[in-house]
Amino acid sequence: MNTFHINRRHFLKGATATLVLGALGAQGMDLLHPQKPWRVGLIGSGWYGKSDLFRLMQVAPVDVVALCDVDKNILNAAGELVSKRQKSGKVPRLYGNYQKMLAENELDIVLIGSPDHWHALQTIDALRAGVHVYVQKPISVDVIEGEAMLAAARKYKRVVQVGMQRRSTPHLIEAKKNIVDAGLLGKISHVEMCCYYAMRNNSNPPLQAVPDFLDYELWTGPAPLRPYDGLPHRGWWRAFVEYGNGIVGDMCVHMLDAVRWNLNLGWPKKISSSGGIFQRTEGKSNISDTQTVIFEFDNLTCVWQHRTWGNPVDQEYPWAYKIYGEKGTLSCSPFQYDFVPHGTGQKIHQDVVYERTQFPEDLKEKDIELHAAPATRLHMINFLKAIEEKGRPVADIEEGHISAASCILANLAMKTGRSLSYDHTTRQVIGDEEATTLLQRTYRQGWVHPDPGNV
Numbered sequence: 001m002n003t004f005h006i007n008r009r010h011f012l013k014g015a016t017a018t019l020v021l022g023a024l025g026a027q028g029m030d031l032l033h034p035q036k037p038w039r040v041g042l043i044g045s046g047w048y049g050k051s052d053l054f055r056l057m058q059v060a061p062v063d064v065v066a067l068c069d070v071d072k073n074i075l076n077a078a079g080e081l082v083s084k085r086q087k088s089g090k091v092p093r094l095y096g097n098y099q100k101m102l103a104e105n106e107l108d109i110v111l112i113g114s115p116d117h118w119h120a121l122q123t124i125d126a127l128r129a130g131v132h133v134y135v136q137k138p139i140s141v142d143v144i145e146g147e148a149m150l151a152a153a154r155k156y157k158r159v160v161q162v163g164m165q166r167r168s169t170p171h172l173i174e175a176k177k178n179i180v181d182a183g184l185l186g187k188i189s190h191v192e193m194c195c196y197y198a199m200r201n202n203s204n205p206p207l208q209a210v211p212d213f214l215d216y217e218l219w220t221g222p223a224p225l226r227p228y229d230g231l232p233h234r235g236w237w238r239a240f241v242e243y244g245n246g247i248v249g250d251m252c253v254h255m256l257d258a259v260r261w262n263l264n265l266g267w268p269k270k271i272s273s274s275g276g277i278f279q280r281t282e283g284k285s286n287i288s289d290t291q292t293v294i295f296e297f298d299n300l301t302c303v304w305q306h307r308t309w310g311n312p313v314d315q316e317y318p319w320a321y322k323i324y325g326e327k328g329t330l331s332c333s334p335f336q337y338d339f340v341p342h343g344t345g346q347k348i349h350q351d352v353v354y355e356r357t358q359f360p361e362d363l364k365e366k367d368i369e370l371h372a373a374p375a376t377r378l379h380m381i382n383f384l385k386a387i388e389e390k391g392r393p394v395a396d397i398e399e400g401h402i403s404a405a406s407c408i409l410a411n412l413a414m415k416t417g418r419s420l421s422y423d424h425t426t427r428q429v430i431g432d433e434e435a436t437t438l439l440q441r442t443y444r445q446g447w448v449h450p451d452p453g454n455v
Contacts, residue, residue, distance in 0.1 A: 037061035038384070039108045041131075043098045043122050045069040045078035046233055047367055048136060049113020052163065055376040056111070056134075057085055058359060060384055066105045068095040071233070072213040096215055098122055102129045109387075112136060115237050116244040117223040120145035124450050127156045132387050134380070136163040138253045138404035139397065141223075141244060144440040146401040146408075147427055148450035153397045155455055161383035161393040162400030166258040166334070168378035170353040175330060175337040179348065180262050184339060185325025188263065191302040193255040193321045195247060196312035201239040202283035205229045222447035229284070239285035241411075246287030247306045248273075248407045255321045256295065257395070257403035258332065259302055262323065268295040268302075268406055270421045273414040279309045293410040304410070334371055412438050427452070 038060060042053050045067045056062055064082050069075040075094050083091040095101040102110070102125060110126040112119060112135040120140050126133050133153075139162055140146040153160045166172055179185065210216045210228045217225070219232065224242045237243045238250060259265065275291030293304040312318035320333040328341040339348040352371045356363060362373055379395065386393035405422065412435055413420045421430040422439075429435035443449045 035061065037063040039063050039065050039106060041066040041068070041092075041101055041105060041107045041110045042078075043068045043101070043110060043112045043126075044114030044118070044136075046071075046074050046113065048163075049111060050078055050081065051365075051368060052111050052113055052134065052136070052376060052380075053082070054085060054365065055373060056109075056380045058361075059377050059380050062086075063088070064090075064092045065107060066093040066095060066101045068098045068101045070096055070215040070219045071231075072096070074233070097218065099125060102126060102131070107131050109134065115219075115232070116249065117141050117242070118221055120149055120450055121222065121447075123149050123160065124152045124455055127152045127158050127160070128455075130156065130158070132159045132383075134161045134163065134383055135397075135400075137257075137400060138245065138249045138407060139400045140404055141249075141408070142439060142441045143405045143408050143422070144427065144452065145450060146405050147424070147452040148455050150397050150401050151452040152450075152455040157390075159383065159386045159391075159393060160397035160400075161379065161386065162395040162397060163376075163379070164254060164257045164395045164400060164403065165372060165375040165379040166254055167261050167394045168382060169334065169372075169375040170378070171337055171350045172258065172332055172334075174350060175332055175339070176262050179330050179337075179339050180323065184328055184341070185323060185330060186327030188323055188325045189300055190324040191259050191263075191300070191321060192324070193252060193259065193302065193304045194313065194317070195251040195255075195306040195319045196308075196310070197251070197319060198308050199235070199251075200247065200280060200285055200287060200289055200308035201235045202280040202285050202289075203236075204283045220444070222443040222449070224444060239283075239287060241286055244287075245408055245411050246291075247308065248288075248291060248293065248304065248410050249404070251306065251319060252293065252304045252410070253403050253407045255319070256302065256304065256406060257399065259321050259323070260399070260403060261394075263300070265297055265300075267402055267422065267424060268297055268409075270294075270296040270419050271406060271409045271413050272296075272419040273410045274417075275414055288414070291410075291414065293407075293413070295406060295410070334375075 040062050042049050064086060067078050079091045079094050083089055110131045110133050112122050116138055119135055123133050123135050139149055207227050207229050216228055273293040275288045278290045280289045289308045291306055295302040317331050317333050323330045328339055331338045335352045337350050353374050354370060355374050362368055362370060382394050409420050409422055416435055420435050423430050
């Protein structure tokens with residue numbers, strides 16, 4: 001087992017140094033020393049998979065042993081980039097099939113940056129191989145997949161950190177501590193969450209021949225096999241319910257999870273939703289362009305709204321959560337927060353922490369989210385600490401499951417036109433047999449849906 005280590009040179013100079021040492025605990029300084037590198041594999045070597053891997057490489061000694069992707073062009077380019085980042089200069093072993101990668105390499109950690117419809121099978125297979133997992137959000141496309149992932153993590157006693165890095169975002173950690181936990185909001189009874197980004201791909205490309213560098217059959221995996229109409233990478237696959245859960249699954253999951261973390265919330269008591277495709281009807285996309293969701297907790301309503309058209313309600317907070325208390329309002333986004341007291345009192349504002357000076361290599365990385373990089377680095381440190389201490393990370397698989405499943409249930413509520421109450425102990429929607437059958441989607445022939453009772 002590795003002894004926990006982070007990059008002393010960067011983090012003792014960085015803006016997040018205090019948070020890092022706080023996360024490590026009283027013995028944190030004793031853990032800052034070089035030692036054997038973590039053996040790491042990456043499944044899904046595209047944009048965010050590489051981004052997560054590079055953040056991990058910045059905070060800990062890592063030997064990137066293997067990379068996997070079904071797109072040979074992406075895979076080969078990733079191998080070259082990683083070799084330039086590794087101190088050894090070594091090109092990782094390259095695989096088109098993740099199961100072969102898991103079978104042929106002794107790994108400590110696997111990062112999963114594949115599309116959502118692959119998260120469950122790849123996470124469970126990695127856990128069976130005895131590997132700790134960092135999986136991107138949302139963890140699953142259906143609720144029972146999430147239940148199986150949670151069951152597998154507990155059965156194989158491995159750490160699973162979900163990429164919901166709002167829980168590790170420096171300015172949001174500060175807002176939680178100094179405003180929410182300090183009681184500046186008073187009694188809290190309402191939360192609003194939103195996304196007004198024009199991020200729904202609404203194009204209508206013609207059918208094409210599958211290029212020889214892409215294994216489209218394996219890319220599709222357990223999902224329905226759509227006729228090929230161009231590379232699915234980045235924004236195109238997210239336009240379809242075959243592979244994910246739309247804007248709610250992609251963007252609401254972050255905000256709902258942050259609210260749950262701030263207010264120490266578990267499962268919603270009831271979820272209702274309405275919406276559809278109201279404006280952008282000309283393209284192929286089948287996810288909603290307009291949707292409202294109400295997540296009900298005890299004496300608290302959390303309302304989500306997204307529109308992929310028109311103007312934001314608040315130009316300063318187009319993707320955000322706002323917590324309303326009797327004494328004030330806290331507005332939070334990945335870029336800033338603002339506390340406004342009711343009546344007299346001091347307003348508080350804080351911007352996102354950037355680490356351009358501490359990590360100049362970030363500035364040369366293609367498509368990096370500079371504002372999210374410090375949070376992801378902290379998230380990786382928390383992940384490694386949980387592995388070392390055999391504990392639970394801040395975005396443990398159970399937290400990831402609750403947040404993802406709540407968003408999946410929101411879409412099911414919109415589909416059925418009914419409010420839904422999920423009982424996670426029985427894995428049923430209370431009093432709704434039809435909705436219960438929708439908790440598990442049908443896998444394509446040849447693929448087996450994971451069973452929470454037999455992982």
